[in-house]
Amino acid sequence: MLDPANTLPYPDAFGPDGAPAPHPLLEPLLGFLGSWTGRGRGGYPTLDEDFTYAQEVTFSHDGRPFLHYEARAWLLDAEGLPLRPAARESGWWRMQPEGRVEALITQPTGIAEILTGRADGGAVDLTTHQVAVTPTAKDVEASRRRYTLADDDTLDFVHDLAAVGHRLRHHLTAQLRRAARSRP
Numbered sequence: 001m002l003d004p005a006n007t008l009p010y011p012d013a014f015g016p017d018g019a020p021a022p023h024p025l026l027e028p029l030l031g032f033l034g035s036w037t038g039r040g041r042g043g044y045p046t047l048d049e050d051f052t053y054a055q056e057v058t059f060s061h062d063g064r065p066f067l068h069y070e071a072r073a074w075l076l077d078a079e080g081l082p083l084r085p086a087a088r089e090s091g092w093w094r095m096q097p098e099g100r101v102e103a104l105i106t107q108p109t110g111i112a113e114i115l116t117g118r119a120d121g122g123a124v125d126l127t128t129h130q131v132a133v134t135p136t137a138k139d140v141e142a143s144r145r146r147y148t149l150a151d152d153d154t155l156d157f158v159h160d161l162a163a164v165g166h167r168l169r170h171h172l173t174a175q176l177r178r179a180a181r182s183r184p
């Protein structure tokens with residue numbers, strides 16, 4: 001007999017349709033659900049050169065009023081081929097009434113960000129509420145992340161960063177395309 005303790009009874013959904021039904025507070029974020037892939041460019045005043053990268057981003061939900069967020073990036077060489085793994089992060093976007101968002105995002109580089117902002121008309125604008133870093137992590141003071149649905153299948157992303165003594169400056173711009181409504 002199937003042991004209910006060995007099978008997760010509440011799997012995540014990667015789209016707005018089907019089970020579980022999204023919580024009503026997720027309404028402003030429904031267009032983000034699913035997986036996205038694409039390319040971006042980045043730079044920072046401390047770097048000699050800008051870089052190009054690819055990224056996969058996934059948003060899912062389990063019927064409660066928060067999204068699970070996961071992103072993996074890898075650098076690309078001049079030919080567009082994978083060079084090495086880059087930033088990786090995951091977290092939670094907690095939805096509040098009137099489209100308010102509270103996000104918690106952690107990175108293996110020792111950085112934990114808490115951001116607040118709004119989801120409005122297919123765009124989410126998040127700014128730093130608090131950053132905590134481990135003893136050996138780079139000094140990160142603040143960031144601003146803007147995610148915009150240019151259309152149903154296109155997600156634009158811009159990330160500004162205040163770190164290692166620099167004020168809030170551009171770090172990343174990417175354009176992602178919808179990869180799938182559900183995980184294979």
Ligand code: HEM
Pocket residue numbers: 042044046047051053055073074075086087089111113138139140143161163164171172
């Ligand atoms: C798509 C995601 C990202 C990519 C592709 C990326 C890429 C890079 C690259 C290539 C560097 C230069 C150092 C190195 O080669 O590793 C760098 C530096 C850095 N990044 Fe990012 N990054 C991403 C996201 C983030 C995020 C989310 C944060 C923090 C909130 C962050 C904070 C930093 C910091 C603090 C530095 C060090 C600057 C310095 O000391 O020169 N990055 N990033």
